[in-house]
Amino acid sequence: MTPAKRALDIVVALGLLLILAPVIVVVALTILICNGRPVLYLSERMKTPEQAFLLWKFRTMRPVEMDTGVSGGDKNDRITKLGHILRRARLDELPQLFNVLRGDISMVGPRPPLRRYVERFPDLYAQILQQRPGLTGLATIVFHKSETRLLSRCATAAQTEDVYIRRCIPRKARLDLIYAENRTLWLDLRLIAATVLKVLSR
Numbered sequence: 001m002t003p004a005k006r007a008l009d010i011v012v013a014l015g016l017l018l019i020l021a022p023v024i025v026v027v028a029l030t031i032l033i034c035n036g037r038p039v040l041y042l043s044e045r046m047k048t049p050e051q052a053f054l055l056w057k058f059r060t061m062r063p064v065e066m067d068t069g070v071s072g073g074d075k076n077d078r079i080t081k082l083g084h085i086l087r088r089a090r091l092d093e094l095p096q097l098f099n100v101l102r103g104d105i106s107m108v109g110p111r112p113p114l115r116r117y118v119e120r121f122p123d124l125y126a127q128i129l130q131q132r133p134g135l136t137g138l139a140t141i142v143f144h145k146s147e148t149r150l151l152s153r154c155a156t157a158a159q160t161e162d163v164y165i166r167r168c169i170p171r172k173a174r175l176d177l178i179y180a181e182n183r184t185l186w187l188d189l190r191l192i193a194a195t196v197l198k199v200l201s202r
């Protein structure tokens with residue numbers, strides 16, 4: 001990551017945290033009152049093919065002891081009523097602004113993958129994770145809605161895993177590599193603005 005990109009991350013993340021601080025507090029208190037603890041969901045993700053970190057999100061599901069893989073239709077019955085609202089508005093991802101400040105992720109880049117997929121496709125993720133993972137990115141803006149639709153149709157964990165591996169990972173990877181080839185601070189600013197507008201439109 002270049003010093004200029006890191007500086008942009010800090011400025012944008014701090015600015016958004018200052019603006020959205022009341023929203024973050026209200027969401028956290030609402031989860032605590034309606035659904036109890038924990039308020040946050042911590043998920044292991046990969047910063048590089050070898051280095052992991054904990055990605056922060058507001059909790060939107062009832063916790064279980066063994067929870068693996070991406071979220072699909074097989075996990076719908078665990079999503080709380082409040083969780084559905086937070087997910088639709090992408091408010092569950094607000095705590096990731098702290099991940100940006102910590103340097104775990106950038107504002108813009110490929111979404112940080114789970115360890116299981118990095119280990120299954122080491123050559124692919126060796127390319128993708130040359131870029132610092134991001135809170136948003138080209139693949140997030142272009143493919144997130146399609147990915148949600150594809151995975152929501154899955155009735156079992158095995159089906160979710162199959163659809164994610166066959167239909168989601170390759171498409172997201174192509175978009176992530178296109179971003180890597182064309183990355184500039186101007187493109188980052190455009191993708192940040194597009195993400196904010198998309199969230200506000202909801």
